[in-house]
Amino acid sequence: MTFWKKKRRKEIMAEIKIFDTTLRDGEQTPGVNLNVMEKLEIARHLERLGVDRIEAGFPASSEGDFQAVKAIADTIKETSVIALARTSKQDIDIAWEALKGAEEPAIHVFLATSPIHMQYKLNMTPEEVMDTSVNMVKYARQRFSIVEWSAEDATRSDWDFLVEIIEKVIDAGATVINLPDTVGYTMPEEYGNMFKYIRDRVPNIDKVTLSCHCHDDLGMAVANSLAAIQNGVTQVEGTINGIGERAGNAALEEIAVALKIRSDFYPYHTNLKLDELKRTSDLIAKLTGVTVQPNKAVIGRHAYAHESGIHQDGVLKNTLTYEIITPELVGVKSNSLVLGKHSGRHAFKEKVKELGFNLIDEKLNEAFKQFKQLTDRKKEISDDDIFAILMEITTNSHPVKKYEMEMFQVQYGSGTTNIPTATVSIKRPDEQIVQTACTGNGSVEALYKAIADLIIEDTKLLDYQISSIGGGKDALAVSNIQLNVNGEAFNGRGTASDVLEASANAYINAVNRYLIKQSTKQESPATI
Numbered sequence: 001m002t003f004w005k006k007k008r009r010k011e012i013m014a015e016i017k018i019f020d021t022t023l024r025d026g027e028q029t030p031g032v033n034l035n036v037m038e039k040l041e042i043a044r045h046l047e048r049l050g051v052d053r054i055e056a057g058f059p060a061s062s063e064g065d066f067q068a069v070k071a072i073a074d075t076i077k078e079t080s081v082i083a084l085a086r087t088s089k090q091d092i093d094i095a096w097e098a099l100k101g102a103e104e105p106a107i108h109v110f111l112a113t114s115p116i117h118m119q120y121k122l123n124m125t126p127e128e129v130m131d132t133s134v135n136m137v138k139y140a141r142q143r144f145s146i147v148e149w150s151a152e153d154a155t156r157s158d159w160d161f162l163v164e165i166i167e168k169v170i171d172a173g174a175t176v177i178n179l180p181d182t183v184g185y186t187m188p189e190e191y192g193n194m195f196k197y198i199r200d201r202v203p204n205i206d207k208v209t210l211s212c213h214c215h216d217d218l219g220m221a222v223a224n225s226l227a228a229i230q231n232g233v234t235q236v237e238g239t240i241n242g243i244g245e246r247a248g249n250a251a252l253e254e255i256a257v258a259l260k261i262r263s264d265f266y267p268y269h270t271n272l273k274l275d276e277l278k279r280t281s282d283l284i285a286k287l288t289g290v291t292v293q294p295n296k297a298v299i300g301r302h303a304y305a306h307e308s309g310i311h312q313d314g315v316l317k318n319t320l321t322y323e324i325i326t327p328e329l330v331g332v333k334s335n336s337l338v339l340g341k342h343s344g345r346h347a348f349k350e351k352v353k354e355l356g357f358n359l360i361d362e363k364l365n366e367a368f369k370q371f372k373q374l375t376d377r378k379k380e381i382s383d384d385d386i387f388a389i390l391m392e393i394t395t396n397s398h399p400v401k402k403y404e405m406e407m408f409q410v411q412y413g414s415g416t417t418n419i420p421t422a423t424v425s426i427k428r429p430d431e432q433i434v435q436t437a438c439t440g441n442g443s444v445e446a447l448y449k450a451i452a453d454l455i456i457e458d459t460k461l462l463d464y465q466i467s468s469i470g471g472g473k474d475a476l477a478v479s480n481i482q483l484n485v486n487g488e489a490f491n492g493r494g495t496a497s498d499v500l501e502a503s504a505n506a507y508i509n510a511v512n513r514y515l516i517k518q519s520t521k522q523e524s525p526a527t528i
């Protein structure tokens with residue numbers, strides 16, 4: 001295609017807005033519990049990725065969510081920030097308090113419309129659902145110029161009821177209508193037909209943006225979203241890496257890249273900077289502790305790897321034989337700056353930029369110091385190693401007093417005479433240094449028993465994973481754990497060049513995340 005033909009085609013390609021709900025629906029992934037600093041860093045990455053709207057949370061649901069939405073609304077200026085609310089004046093008021101500092105405050109009000117939800121969950125008649133939706137959309141419009149209304153469980157709702165209620169909420173002032181497939185039940189053709197049915201019958205439908213929101217229970221979330229787009233939807237909701245409640249949400253990276261690669265078939269485009277996808281995905285995987293499966297479409301680690309001889313032969317002759325997406329398109333770098341023992345500040349600063357971080361001088365110096373310490377222990381420093389340092393620096397600097405590991409020693413043993421024994425010394429938040437020794441069936445168990453003894457909070461290990469980042473025998477160990485702290489689940493992560501040190505760091509990290517959450521609760525009441 002010539003340059004002018006391409007330009008002309010782009011002009012006639014309709015724009016699809018990307019609504020990212022990684023921080024709201026994505027955080028509903030079991031065990032995921034992001035703190036304010038982490039959410040803010042994710043929001044910065046989403047802003048740079050070019051999403052059109054960030055759903056930052058559900059402010060009325062908790063103090064932590066309120067704080068995070070407020071911090072994001074006050075900081076993110078290039079992207080519209082939206083928050084979720086039930087059809088309740090109190091939820092809408094709390095959302096306003098969190099969002100009023102945003103460039104363009106927007107609210108997302110939802111109420112279920114399916115018979116099963118109305119009867120059993122809400123205990124409301126269809127008429128009550130209709131009146132409540134209309135009244136709360138009107139109420140929200142008194143403050144917000146953008147009001148999205150969602151018919152929760154739309155795909156199991158009566159289509160004629162949807163036609164009726166949608167017309168009324170648009171008259172009440174809704175500016176976006178979202179029809180979610182809340183339980184991932186629908187099929188592509190059926191979902192597309194539902195949007196067509198609504199567009200053909202709701203007389204004022206052209207006044208609003210139509211939005212889709214799909215879950216992946218039957219593995220159809222991306223296909224369903226594309227079918228919705230083909231039937232008049234101009235906003236698509238989803239999460240990066242497809243994380244979310246149950247089987248997750250539609251993976252935004254898959255939708256955006258499908259639209260790009262098959263632009264011959266789909267006359268649509270998004271505003272995403274596709275080469276930002278990989279680092280955004282990496283950050284979210286690491287902060288949430290939800291790792292991306294290696295064969296995941298678009299951003300999985302194997303998505304660009306060719307294993308078998310015939311494929312390798314084909315790729316060597318012409319990459320197009322087996323590669324429909326180039327790794328560069330989504331920001332998978334093949335030959336970027338390699339850093340090591342002899343690298344200086346300039347190269348390090350460049351690498352920090354390349355990895356998507358923007359650090360003030362003080363933090364940059366701290367990161368450089370940690371990088372240099374690592375080069376004393378490790379010959380080759382990978383991007384993943386540097387990424388781990390930067391994440392700790394940017395998201396772990398909350399002023400709350402935390403637990404710190406002072407020293408630990410593990411004596412390994414097998415058989416009946418040598419019992420694994422760990423001696424641990426930690427500094428508690430009140431600065432007191434305490435020490436104990438414990439035995440266990442293995443080194444990690446002995447270590448964790450000793451740490452648990454010294455931690456004041458009641459802790460119980462729910463899940464433990466260990467993996468490595470980078471290659472070679474001096475790769476960094478990463479431990480991702482889930483810990484019950486005083487009755488609530490927290491993810492913890494730890495990185496170190498030693499497996500036991502990474503494991504210990506993960507345990508302490510999970511408890512410190514609990515402390516950060518507690519301090520957020522005390523700092524500012526969300527109730528107004």
Ligand SMILES: CC(=O)SCCNC(=O)CCNC(=O)[C@H](O)C(C)(C)COP(=O)(O)OP(=O)(O)OC[C@H]1O[C@@H](n2cnc3c(N)ncnc32)[C@H](O)[C@@H]1OP(=O)(O)O
Nearest residue numbers: 025058060061062085086087088110111112121122152182
């Ligand atoms: C499809 C979705 O993703 S919806 C969003 C889901 N997200 C969340 O639930 C966020 C986390 N949730 C929470 O922290 C809590 O559930 C809270 C704070 C929101 C509410 O907690 P509680 O007041 O203890 O209520 P609980 O969760 O037990 O029950 C939900 C109540 O909200 C009602 N409700 C559910 N949806 C709506 C709605 N859209 N509008 C108004 N009320 C609603 C339910 O009927 C129920 O009311 P009831 O107490 O009169 O029976």
Ligand SMILES: CC(C)C(=O)C(=O)O
Nearest residue numbers: 110150152153180182
């Ligand atoms: C709140 C709504 C939009 C939702 O997440 C769903 O229905 O899945």
Ligand SMILES: [Mg+2]
Nearest residue numbers: 025180182213
């Ligand atoms: Mg959802």
